[in-house]
Amino acid sequence: MTFKVTKERYDALMDVVMNRMTVRAFDQDYEVPKSHYELILEAARHGPSGANTQPWHYIVITEPQIKQSLAEYFVKEQRQRAKLKMKFPTPDYRGLGAAPGVIVVVSDFRWTKAFPNLREEDSKLNAMYKENAERILLQSVAASTMSAHLAASALGYSVWWITAIGQQEAQDAIKPLLGIPEELSVLDVMCFGPSKKEPYKRWKKSLNEIFSWNTFDQAHFLTEKEIDTWIQTQRSKVMYRDEAKID
Ligand SMILES: Cc1cc2nc3c(=O)[nH]c(=O)nc-3n(C[C@H](O)[C@H](O)[C@H](O)COP(=O)(O)O)c2cc1C
Numbered sequence: 475m476t477f478k479v480t481k482e483r484y485d486a487l488m489d490v491v492m493n494r495m496t497v498r499a500f501d502q503d504y505e506v507p508k509s510h511y512e513l514i515l516e517a518a519r520h521g522p523s524g525a526n527t528q529p530w531h532y533i534v535i536t537e538p539q540i541k542q543s544l545a546e547y548f549v550k551e552q553r554q555r556a557k558l559k560m561k562f563p564t565p566d567y568r569g570l571g572a573a574p575g576v577i578v579v580v581s582d583f584r585w586t587k588a589f590p591n592l593r594e595e596d597s598k599l600n601a602m603y604k605e606n607a608e609r610i611l612l613q614s615v616a617a618s619t620m621s622a623h624l625a626a627s628a629l630g631y632s633v634w635w636i637t638a639i640g641q642q643e644a645q646d647a648i649k650p651l652l653g654i655p656e657e658l659s660v661l662d663v664m665c666f667g668p669s670k671k672e673p674y675k676r677w678k679k680s681l682n683e684i685f686s687w688n689t690f691d692q693a694h695f696l697t698e699k700e701i702d703t704w705i706q707t708q709r710s711k712v713m714y715r716d717e718a719k720i721d
Pocket residue numbers: 494495496497498565634635636637638675676712713
């Protein structure tokens with residue numbers, strides 16, 4: 475087999491990777507051509523997954539009324555979080571109702587049975603394997619979803635990855651709206667479209683900060699206190715500011 479390093483393809487990929495940027499307000503008047511949904515989901519289709527289970531299903535929402543109902547749910551949830559004093563800097567979820575492209579990401583946790591586990595469902599030992607199986611499933615769906623986000627970005631769209639729906643109450647509210655069977659779960663929502671304003675690049679850690687050679691470089695270990703401080707002082711800045719404007 476002949477092997478050739480292809481820096482040109484890497485550069486083309488990095489152009490897409492680096493220019494994938496989250497926006498939360500889109501040009502409401504733009505209509506996404508049907509073929510673009512297919513191009514985006516074709517990328518998702520090729521994602522890797524544990525045991526090649528491909529445990530994902532994507533629901534393309536084109537009906538404005540359904541988008542609106544989803545947005546209303548998120549706005550309600552956002553208020554609830556504020557009331558609970560979570561202090562999480564929540565975005566304006568009304569942007570979802572105005573997003574030209576909306577795709578709901580669905581999974582089926584029954585696929586965890588396809589990953590390594592014991593027959594005795596209730597044993598303590600199996601609980602450990604079950605937990606790992608759930609991680610495998612979530613990583614699989616995220617891998618496929620990321621391909622979809624990169625494909626949308628490659629087409630020139632800005633993207634928005636929304637996960638604020640893990641809790642049971644949200645599942646109960648959203649599943650009937652979309653005719654999703656009880657056994658399945660909504661994992662996240664992908665929005666995309668032309669951005670209303672110029673998108674901005676958010677802060678990313680430097681390359682040296684995110685990896686070590688061979689063994690974990692202890693210089694990168696953060697104490698609980700350091701993490702708490704980061705949340706207090708940095709989180710909202712890195713979520714909502716251009717990296718060039720962070721002091
Ligand atoms: C797993 C995951 C969950 C996210 N959940 C939400 C969410 O619920 N709401 C939201 O507004 N943004 C959400 N985001 C978007 C992040 O806030 C965003 O990716 C991050 O601030 C970095 O910005 P960038 O995407 O422009 O690099 C999520 C992103 C990922 C990957």
